Amino acid sequence: MTINHHSLTGTNLLQTALAKPYHYRRSGRYYLRLRPQGTAKGFYTLSLRTTDKATAMTISKDILKTLAAFHLDNPEATWDELRERLADIAEECLTMAHGDDSLVAYEMIYDELRLSLREASAKGPMTIDQQRAASKAEDILEAAQERLKGRPGKLIGIVEELRGVPCGTPVAPYLSLSVNASKALTxxxxxxxxxxxxxxxxxxxxxxxxxxxxxxxxxxxxxxxxxxxxxxxxxxxxxxxxxxxxxxxxxxxxxxxxxxxxxxxxNGYLDKSFDKGLKLSKDADSSREALSQDQVQALMDHTKTLQADAWQRWALSLGVITGSRIEELRQLTKADVKQVGGVWVIDINRNDGKTAKTKHSLRVVPLTDGAYGFDLKAFLEFVEKSDTRLFTLGAGQFSGVLNGALRDVLKLKTDRTQTFHSLRHSLAGALKAAEVPVGTAEAILGHSSGSISYDLYGAGSAVEVGRMAEALKVAFQ
The missing domain is CATH 1.10.150 (DNA polymerase; domain 1)
Structure with a gap:
């Protein structure tokens, strides 16, 4: 939970009567805004760390309940009264059921409440009993965090101490609801x-x-x-x-x-792990096999039999001559086909909500006219007639149609050792055979590079794109 403070210098959330809380949603996540009574300016904003409304409302309700229970602004409160409140809070922390979302959220919430308690203890005019209660409250929150990690023993001990009796039967049924030490952690x-x-x-x-x-x-x-x-x-x-x-x-x-x-x-769920050093050597067989040059040529010959306005023709062709991932191609827009330094390219970016596998995937890839018979002019005419998106199918359908076309045309096996992704391997092999420098090959394929960094959108972009274009021409010869 993240707390943002606004115009509340010298005020502590745990010592302030609160106005009616306000919930709102921003970028998918839910937030709780708290404001002290008697002022319209000062407020606290708490991120509930979830995009699920039901979870957000439950967490919000529990936050408010905990804040109310921790009010330490009554100097007349006796230790017995404060201890009873603390016992109730500790028992609730121990027996509360959690889902996966709230496990993560409450660990952060307890952290923030501990910080607020320390601030209250340092700055607030408290009696000895109140200071004693604040100290015990921090112990409770620390133990509550341990309980979230499957270690409830410390919190059980605090409940027994505050109640003056062992926890006994009432608490036991609730323990199965949490991640606890007696439950197998699969x-x-x-x-x-x-x-x-x-x-x-x-x-x-x-x-x-x-x-x-x-x-x-x-x-x-x-x-x-x-x-x-x-x-x-x-x-x-x-x-x-x-x-x-x-x-x-x-x-x-x-x-x-x-x-x-x-x-x-x-994060404290395990004390140790024995998973290191299991991986096979670097030359482990690839799960994808490259298509041979004869197979690539056969595929391109097939595309030329398709109509000029058939999207399958251009999706398959771009896979061959750019080595782009299937999802990168599916998301291409009309604006992504452009010229850089006089070279026609496709621009793989995250504009307009598009996604990319990694930051290194963001790149431009030159279009090589004539490669395996690729007709750049006909492709640009297809682009010009398109709406915003070049390809309109969803991810599953797009992949299914293209991989189905490869299997039908090339009579591929159904074991998925050769798929549309194999076109990336084919292009990588062609670049390697042409002795293209590794940095240039990585820039074309969108792999991370430790050897060179390209500024494809800056002043030197035309030079770098020209270099990639020449490398592709050599590879396709």
């Missing part, structure tokens, strides 16, 4: 927590890949409790994945495994 559950935290930070297409990868790993690990996992479990996972997958695919899954496991260790 990869399916752990990856769910990871994805809930990351979902607002990654592109939708990337999140689909994350879900797919995590599901494949979860299917193998099943009910294994990761709190007790061993190196043998991780080696067994690798062996099982290799039974029906290529080495490069397994490497990608193991990379995803390590990402989730590292996150779990850093």
């Amino acid at each position: 990869f399916e559950h752990l990856s769910g927590l990871y994805m809930a935290e990351q979902k607002d930070n990654v592109q939708a297409s990337t999140m689909r890949d994350v879900k797919s990868s995590c599901a494949a790993i979860s299917a193998v690990l099943g009910g294994l409790d990761l709190k007790e996992h061993t190196r043998a479990d991780m080696v067994g996972l690798k062996a099982k994945l290799l039974e029906d997958r290529k080495g490069s695919t397994v490497n990608k899954l193991l990379t995803r495994l390590s990402t989730v496991m590292d996150w779990a260790v850093h």
Whole structure:
């Protein structure tokens, strides 16, 4: 939870009577605005860290309830009265049920409340009993954060201390609702927590890949409790994945495994992880095989039999001569086909809501007239007649039609070792065979480059685009 303070110097949220709260939504996320009674200027804005309205309203309600319970502005309150309030709060923190969204949100909320309590203790005119209550309240919030990580013991101890009796039976039924030490922490559950935290930070297409990868790993690990996992479990996972997958695919899954496991260790869900050093060597078989030059030529010969206004003709042709990813092509607009330094290019960008795999994917790629018979003039006429988008199908349909065309024309196997993505491998192979410098090849394909950096939109753009255009002409000879 992020709190923004506005014109409230010297005022503490925990010691202020609040006006009616106000909720609003910005960039998909929900926020709670709090204002002290008696003033129209000062207010606090709290980010609820969720895009789900129901979750936001639940979190908001609980925040307000907690703030009200922590009001420490009554100097007449006795320790017994304050202790009773603290016991209620501690018990609620212990027994509250959480979903994946609220687990992440409440860890941040408790952090912010602890900071506010410290401010109240440092600046507020408090009695000894109030200071004692503020100190215990901070202990409660710290223990509540531990409970969110599956370690409720400290919070149970605080409840017993404040109540003067063991927690007993009433608390026990609620413990199964949280991530607690007695519950197996499976990869399916752990990856769910990871994805809930990351979902607002990654592109939708990337999140689909994350879900797919995590599901494949979860299917193998099943009910294994990761709190007790061993190196043998991780080696067994690798062996099982290799039974029906290529080495490069397994490497990608193991990379995803390590990402989730590292996150779990850093966030206190696991004490240690045994997933390192499992990946295969760098020359592991690729999950995609390049198309041969004969296959590429056969595909281009097929495109020339299609009508000049057939979108399939140009989508397939662009795949061949630019090596662009299928989603990069699907999102192209009329404005993305332009000239840079006298060279016609396609501009792969994030304008108008388009997405890209990485920042290195943002690039321009020259269009090579005559490559495998590509007709630049006919393509530009197609572009001119198009509306805003060159291709109007959704992602699934677009991919299905193009990959289906490749299978039909080239009689490909159904094992997906050769797909539309294989055209990228074909172009990469042609660039390598033509001894094109690695930096230039990476700029064309949109790979990260540690050897050279291109300014494709600045003063030197014409020079760099010219260099790429010449490299492609050589590769296509």
